[in-house]
Amino acid sequence: MLEICVDNPAGLDAAVAGGADRIELCSALELGGLTPSAALLDRAVRIGCPTHMMIRPRAGGFVVEEDEALLMIDEIRMAVTRGAAGIVVGALGANGLDRERLARFREAARDATIVLHRAIDLVPDPVAAVREAAALGYDKILSSGGAPTAVEGMATLAAMVAAAGERLSIIAGSGVTPANVARLVAGTGVREVHGSASRRGSEPDPQTRRLGFATEPRRETDETIVAALRAAIAVGDNDGTVGSI
Numbered sequence: 001m002l003e004i005c006v007d008n009p010a011g012l013d014a015a016v017a018g019g020a021d022r023i024e025l026c027s028a029l030e031l032g033g034l035t036p037s038a039a040l041l042d043r044a045v046r047i048g049c050p051t052h053m054m055i056r057p058r059a060g061g062f063v064v065e066e067d068e069a070l071l072m073i074d075e076i077r078m079a080v081t082r083g084a085a086g087i088v089v090g091a092l093g094a095n096g097l098d099r100e101r102l103a104r105f106r107e108a109a110r111d112a113t114i115v116l117h118r119a120i121d122l123v124p125d126p127v128a129a130v131r132e133a134a135a136l137g138y139d140k141i142l143s144s145g146g147a148p149t150a151v152e153g154m155a156t157l158a159a160m161v162a163a164a165g166e167r168l169s170i171i172a173g174s175g176v177t178p179a180n181v182a183r184l185v186a187g188t189g190v191r192e193v194h195g196s197a198s199r200r201g202s203e204p205d206p207q208t209r210r211l212g213f214a215t216e217p218r219r220e221t222d223e224t225i226v227a228a229l230r231a232a233i234a235v236g237d238n239d240g241t242v243g244s245i
Contacts, residue, residue, distance in 0.1 A: 001192040002233060003052070003171060004226055005029060007036065009043055011221035016049050018197065018226025023051045024088060029196060029219060031059040032118075035075055038082060045083035052086035052115055053079040055105075062119035064091040069101050076108040086112050088142070090119030097123060097132050106137045115140040118173065121147075127159045134167040142171045142194055149175030150184055150193075157188040178228035182235065193233070197225040 004015035005024040015023055025044050026033035033054045044051040055075050057068055064072070069091070076087050089105045091098035097120070106114055116133045123129045126146050133141055143160060145153020150172040161170045172184055173194030181193055199222045204214035 001171075002226075002230055003173075003192060003194040004197050004221065005033060005194065006196075006221050007033070009040070012040075012044055012047060012049075014221040014223040015197070015226055016047055018223040019230035020049060020197075020226055022085075023049050024054060024194065025051050025084075026054040026056075028059070029198075030216070032056075034059065038078065041079060041082055041084060050085040051083075052088050052113065053084040054088045054117070055079065056088075056090070056117075062090050062092040062122065064098060064101055069104065073104060073108045076105060080108075080110055080112045084112060086115055086139070088115040088117050090117040092119050092122060095124070097129050099132060099136060102133070102136050102138070113139045115142055115171070117142050118144060121145070121153075126156055127163050130160045130163040130168070130170070134164065138168055140169045140171055140192070142173050144172070144174035145188075147174075150188075151175060151180050154184065154187045157190060161189040176229070178225065178232040181229055181232045185233070193229075195229060197221055197229055199225065 001021045003022040003024055004020040005026055006012050006015050007026045007029045023044055025036050027036040028034045034056050035054060041053055055072050057071050079087050087109050091101040116138050120126050120129050120141055120143050144150045145156030147153030157172055164170050169192055170190050171192040171194050172190040176193050176195035198219035201218045201220040208214045
């Protein structure tokens with residue numbers, strides 16, 4: 001299962017054309033992904049590729065205040081009503097997952113798939129957190145194994161897969177490329193991978209940069225990279241690297 005994260009209409013089109021199985025829909029991927037607009041969600045739903053919508057109202061850490069939690073619950077309900085197949089959330093407390101708020105998010109999502117995002121990579125024990133998320137009724141967890149990239153976190157990801165068993169699915173994400181995806185799947189046992197499949201866009205014009213509207217080039221979803229990821233997964237499956245997990 002190949003999931004591609006996108007934050008604009010062109011990214012949607014490129015991901016689908018390249019062979020993505022699922023979309024994670026965001027805004028501001030350069031900030032790690034924030035809640036996208038309702039209009040962008042409507043466009044994704046019309047395209048027909050299963051879409052999971054990020055619910056993250058601001059950049060920064062994942063300790064959620066009550067007013068933010070209430071906003072997130074409203075956004076979850078909106079996403080489900082408008083046809084999102086799933087929603088992607090996270091919340092942390094002082095020593096790990098904020099189980100109370102995560103339970104409320106699960107309730108608000110009703111029958112939609114619910115994914116715990118990479119907030120889990122900040123907890124002291126991601127493997128134990130897998131069991132907590134499963135007990136809360138979460139369906140999937142996106143993680144890099146607590147490391148900057150999924151390849152660096154392969155040992156922890158493998159332990160998370162073992163802890164998950166059949167109760168939920170671990171999605172490996174961060175730094176996933178056509179060159180490493182088959183090795184990542186083979187070394188961890190994940191059945192789902194997540195990436196931006198993006199390339200560096202053009203430099204911001206000097207005036208835009210001078211006035212602070214942009215600092216670095218945006219990343220742009222690249223259909224050819226999506227297709228290369230799709231092909232690398234297929235090769236691994238055909239030679240037994242993926243299928244033997």
